[in-house]
Amino acid sequence: MLFVKNLKAEIDGKEILKGINLEVKAGEVHAIMGPNGSGKSTLSAVLAGREDYQVTEGSVSFNGKDLLELSAEYRAREGVFLAFQYPVEIPGVSNINFLRTALNEIRKYKGLPDMEAKDFLALIKEKQKLVELDAKLTGRSVNEGFSGGEKKRNEIFQMAVLEPKLAILDETDSGLDIDALRIVATGVNKLKSKNNATIVITHYQRLLDYIVPDFVHILYNGKIVKSGGKELALEMEEKGYDEIKKEYDTTTV
Amino acid sequence: MVTDKLTATHQFIEELTKHSGKAFMSATDIGQALRYLEENGIPNNKHEDYKYCNIEAILRKEFKTITGKENDLSIPDLKQNYVIISAYNIYVFNGKLHSDPFDFPEGVSISPINNASTEYLHNHLTKYAPSNGDALIALNTAYADRGMFLHVTKSFNKPIVIHHINSSEGNLFFNVRNLFVIEKNAEAQLVEFHHASNNKYFTNNLTEISVAENAHVNHTIIQDAGAVSYSINTTKVHQQKQSNYTNSCFTFSGALVRNNLSIAVDAEFAEAHLFGLFITKSNQLVDNHTLVDHLKPNCQSNELYKGIVGGKSTAVFNGQIFVEKDAQKTNAYQSSKNILLSDDATVNAKPELEIYANDVKCSHGTSTGKVDENALFYLKARGIGEESAHKLLLQAFAHEVIDQLKSDTIKEKVSELFEQSLQD
Numbered sequence: 001m002l003f004v005k006n007l008k009a010e011i012d013g014k015e016i017l018k019g020i021n022l023e024v025k026a027g028e029v030h031a032i033m034g035p036n037g038s039g040k041s042t043l044s045a046v047l048a049g050r051e052d053y054q055v056t057e058g059s060v061s062f063n064g065k066d067l068l069e070l071s072a073e074y075r076a077r078e079g080v081f082l083a084f085q086y087p088v089e090i091p092g093v094s095n096i097n098f099l100r101t102a103l104n105e106i107r108k109y110k111g112l113p114d115m116e117a118k119d120f121l122a123l124i125k126e127k128q129k130l131v132e133l134d135a136k137l138t139g140r141s142v143n144e145g146f147s148g149g150e151k152k153r154n155e156i157f158q159m160a161v162l163e164p165k166l167a168i169l170d171e172t173d174s175g176l177d178i179d180a181l182r183i184v185a186t187g188v189n190k191l192k193s194k195n196n197a198t199i200v201i202t203h204y205q206r207l208l209d210y211i212v213p214d215f216v217h218i219l220y221n222g223k224i225v226k227s228g229g230k231e232l233a234l235e236m237e238e239k240g241y242d243e244i245k246k247e248y249d250t251t252t253v
Numbered sequence: 254m255v256t257d258k259l260t261a262t263h264q265f266i267e268e269l270t271k272h273s274g275k276a277f278m279s280a281t282d283i284g285q286a287l288r289y290l291e292e293n294g295i296p297n298n299k300h301e302d303y304k305y306c307n308i309e310a311i312l313r314k315e316f317k318t319i320t321g322k323e324n325d326l327s328i329p330d331l332k333q334n335y336v337i338i339s340a341y342n343i344y345v346f347n348g349k350l351h352s353d354p355f356d357f358p359e360g361v362s363i364s365p366i367n368n369a370s371t372e373y374l375h376n377h378l379t380k381y382a383p384s385n386g387d388a389l390i391a392l393n394t395a396y397a398d399r400g401m402f403l404h405v406t407k408s409f410n411k412p413i414v415i416h417h418i419n420s421s422e423g424n425l426f427f428n429v430r431n432l433f434v435i436e437k438n439a440e441a442q443l444v445e446f447h448h449a450s451n452n453k454y455f456t457n458n459l460t461e462i463s464v465a466e467n468a469h470v471n472h473t474i475i476q477d478a479g480a481v482s483y484s485i486n487t488t489k490v491h492q493q494k495q496s497n498y499t500n501s502c503f504t505f506s507g508a509l510v511r512n513n514l515s516i517a518v519d520a521e522f523a524e525a526h527l528f529g530l531f532i533t534k535s536n537q538l539v540d541n542h543t544l545v546d547h548l549k550p551n552c553q554s555n556e557l558y559k560g561i562v563g564g565k566s567t568a569v570f571n572g573q574i575f576v577e578k579d580a581q582k583t584n585a586y587q588s589s590k591n592i593l594l595s596d597d598a599t600v601n602a603k604p605e606l607e608i609y610a611n612d613v614k615c616s617h618g619t620s621t622g623k624v625d626e627n628a629l630f631y632l633k634a635r636g637i638g639e640e641s642a643h644k645l646l647l648q649a650f651a652h653e654v655i656d657q658l659k660s661d662t663i664k665e666k667v668s669e670l671f672e673q674s675l676q677d
């Protein structure tokens with residue numbers, strides 16, 4: 001589904017991704033961990049099509065398409081979804097109007113007609129239930145005045161409505177209380193199928209107890225320095241990143 | 254030299270106003286106006302208030318000679334093309350009220366200003382818009398030959414929509430003088446709707462509004478007069494005790510639109526609300542000057558102006574608030590926000606607060622920026638295309654100003670015009 005090859009990206013002349021290689025197949029869950037500032041959000045932003053970053057080398061193919069050729073909205077229409085680490089507040093744009101516009105633009109791209117109003121409302125209701133999102137929130141402006149946890153839940157709600165092929169969850173677990181974490185994780189698991197894939201960026205093993213990854217990658221200083229199975233996450237949680245940092249820092253000197 | 258220049262100005266004004274008659278204005282007022290005009294000339298960029306808006310240059314360039322022959326349009330034509338449902342529709346053609354017998358609710362009367370009773374003219378005309386201080390007021394006072402008198406004595410719910418339509422062969426210049434008198438306890442919704450026209454014209458509109466004790470006036474101005482229209486719109490409001498005046502001004506098109514709105518809050522417990530929304534593009538110049546003059550204690554004013562400024566256009570917001578010595582316990586707020594859509598567009602936003610009372614609450618804020626890039630990316634990351642995303646954000650920006658409108662049909666009309674003007 002997704003092939004990332006030797007991906008390098010910079011911002012304002014500062015190189016942040018220094019050659020990422022990653023392959024994600026349909027049906028898989030990949031976890032990416034790594035210390036603060038290692039480039040996890042940058043990787044997800046580059047995959048989602050944020051234009052502030054310049055890709056200087058490498059390639060990304062998604063279901064056979066050159067992802068780097070597409071602008072953000074076309075990537076989303078092809079099925080890439082980024083759950084933001086910091087969801088943006090948009091005063092004056094109602095959540096519901098926003099979602100309807102998004103859904104219908106994606107449908108149009110696929111050659112489908114706009115969704116009927118009553119079908120849309122039914123869909124909204126169903127997905128609200130799935131992530132146990134307070135119905136009042138959908139009527140409000142996008143993320144405006146939402147609590148940290150509500151914002152994260154709203155991301156998963158949007159994902160549930162848009163049904164992407166590849167979901168990238170950037171620290172969706174941070175800021176969630178234990179119940180919310182379980183709800184969000186259950187939501188993600190329910191949406192999982194053999195046709196879609198998930199990349200989970202997290203600092204904590206806790207989330208991975210619920211969303212069990214097939215692969216765990218450690219990102220450090222713009223590179224994936226270690227990959228393994230789900231036990232790698234446990235190992236990191238126990239030992240921390242010191243060993244990796246030391247090993248990597250010395251080899252680069 | 255000086256006399257030469259004066260004579261030139263004089264000749265020029267004569268040319269501009271050669272067709273004018275002035276039956277409703279007193280000789281004294283006309284005399285004063287002419288004197289002021291003679292001394293000051295037509296404002297150009299050397300006048301502080303017209304720094305960005307060189308009226309003289311525009312007139313000399315675009316209206317050097319006035320060739321216009323006014324067209325006539327029949328009422329059925331007008332009614333077919335310009336109508337707002339659930340409202341009283343009246344038609345003003347080239348500044349002249351079309352006399353059409355139609356059902357007004359009890360308590361409202363409308364007539365050409367020439368036919369207004371001398372009592373009202375005497376009591377109100379030029380009282381809120383004296384000629385000294387602004388040459389465009391003087392020009393209007395000296396030469397206005399058309400306009401309307403609106404008198405409201407009772408409350409009613411349906412908005413009165415005044416459609417302004419202009420049409421001529423060749424260019425036109427005219428001065429329109431209106432007087433609105435809203436009597437004690439009356440409540441009125443007035444909408445002035447300036448429609449696009451085929452010809453090039455310049456109007457110098459001046460409306461004096463008297464809002465009596467406990468009267469409530471909701472005054473909406475929709476300016477969509479098209480790419481070859483030039484207009485000055487001076488609105489002078491005088492508020493009495495416990496009255497409430499709300500002005501909402503929407504500017505969607507016009508080569509030059511200069512709005513001078515000033516409100517004298519002249520008795521206790523009165524409230525003034527000022528809302529503005531303008532969308533400018535190509536080479537448009539839209540200049541909003543507002544003044545709220547708090548003269549008495551315990552009053553409130555609240556102002557919100559928003560602009561979406563694109564192309565090579567220039568937008569100006571100049572918001573003055575005066576709180577005079579007597580006006581203790583005044584609450585006065587002002588905010589102006591602008592979104593710049595292009596690097597070639599300019600916004601000049603300037604709040605001016607002058608406070609001479611000591612027990613007041615006043616605040617002001619102004620901001621100018623681009624469309625929020627983070628919000629734009631967020632929308633795009635959900636599959637929403639660049640254009641729709643922009644549109645959503647601009648709608649969100651304008652929402653506050655449109656949504657406060659009282660009448661649903663007017664709100665709908667304004668939203669429709671807003672969306673149209675985002676498209677082209």
Ligand SMILES: Nc1ncnc2c1ncn2[C@@H]1O[C@H](COP(=O)(O)OP(=O)(O)OP(=O)(O)O)[C@@H](O)[C@H]1O
Binds near residue numbers: 016
């Ligand atoms: N606009 C920018 N200008 C300069 N440096 C930037 C910019 N954006 C990101 N960076 C830098 O890139 C590096 C990677 O940031 P990124 O947000 O990808 O880290 P992260 O792995 O997601 O960290 P965290 O775990 O804290 O979320 C950081 O050092 C950050 O300061």
Ligand SMILES: [Mg+2]
Binds near residue numbers: 041042085170
């Ligand atoms: Mg991050």
